[in-house]
Amino acid sequence: MAANEMRKDYLLNRWVVIATHRRRRPTDFAKKPEEKPVGVCPLCPGNEHMTPPAVLVYLSSDGEIRKESDEDDFRHKEWLIRCVPNLYPAFTPPTPDKTKEVKETPTLARATGHHEVLVESPIHDEHPSVARVSQLTHVVNGWLDRLRDLSAKPYVKYVSIFRNYGQDAGASLSHAHTQLITTPFVPSIIDEELKACKKFWTKNKKCVFCDILERERKGPRFTWENENFVVFAPWASVHPLEFWVFPKKHQPSLLGFSQAEAKALAKVLRLCFGGLRSLLNDPPYNFGFHIAPSNEGQDRYHWHLEVYPKLAIWAGFEKSTGMFINLVSPEDAAASLSEAIHAEEEKI
Ligand SMILES: [Zn+2]
Ligand SMILES: [Zn+2]
Ligand SMILES: [Zn+2]
DSSP: OOOOEEEEOSSSSOEEEEOGGGOOOGGGGOOOOOOOOOSOOTTSTTOGGGSOOOSEEEEEETTEEEEEOOBTTBOOOSEEEEEEEOSSOSSBOOOSOGGGOOOOBTTBOOOBSOEEEEEOOSSTTOOTTTOOHHHHHHHHHHHHHHHHHHHTSTTOOEEEEEEEESGGGTOSOOSSEEEEEEESSOOHHHHHHHHHHHHHHHHHSSOHHHHHHHHHHTSTTEEEEOSSEEEEOOTTOSSTTOEEEEESSOOSOSTTOOHHHHHHHHHHHHHHHHHHHHHHTSOOEEEEEEOOOTTSOOTTOOOEEEEEEOOSOOOHHHHHHSOEEESSOHHHHHHHHHHHHHHHHHHO
């Protein structure tokens, strides 16, 4: 029997075993539909009072978008999207009361920041896989508005925009939503990527991600592209069916997006998640944006979206070593996803 391959991430010191002799077809991972939780949805229209006041609300007014926020007991109705502080935040803003502050040490810090929920649609089930592109464009614009606002705060060093879909992927609410968490330092995976970008730029006078894109576009992990974006399965995919979305243009952050780019991203999301849904019967997944922190000269970074379908369970080996075993080769994943995304293009 041929030995399995060990592969290292492009930039991170992270290894994965591509277990091709335990090879499974991507469609072996198709999911049974999850049971839908019952009960009142706090994110549905009419239940706005169940959330804290929204920090951002999009309203439609004479064909234009009007941006507002809620105050005290007042809640805007008839919204297109709304962004609210998380009821159980992981990070909280600084308080003026210094007596309640944590005395920081090298191994202890206050979890200062923001934790928000962006409600993507008034329609409970309007997830990216089935959403109207016009609605997803509001979502992208909502991320941009919050990213701009949060990045400007002096104690915010990084803004993570991520999505959990399905109970198995950690979503406690089934209403379509994304989350934003700001951290008072740059998290280690982003930091490692940033450092590798800088190092590569110093040596080669170009962006390492632009270089990766150029190669992957012509290779066996290429999945899909249009004028603005490229989708591929990364060389050392940790998750079965993992895929990454990159802008073709070298762009450190989503900030500075044009309206055309926001719409283009909305369309890519619709196609990719629609494809994933039809390929694997609507599987749970997580995604996270990797963007340059705004407060440093990070023009050498190249933002991207990493999507991790939740098809495998990390067990003893993964948890205890930080090494991974992936039963689907990225090359097989790319071929299946490519077909599914192209089929999706016919539908919208
Ligand atoms: Zn709902
Ligand atoms: Zn680049
Ligand atoms: Zn990344």
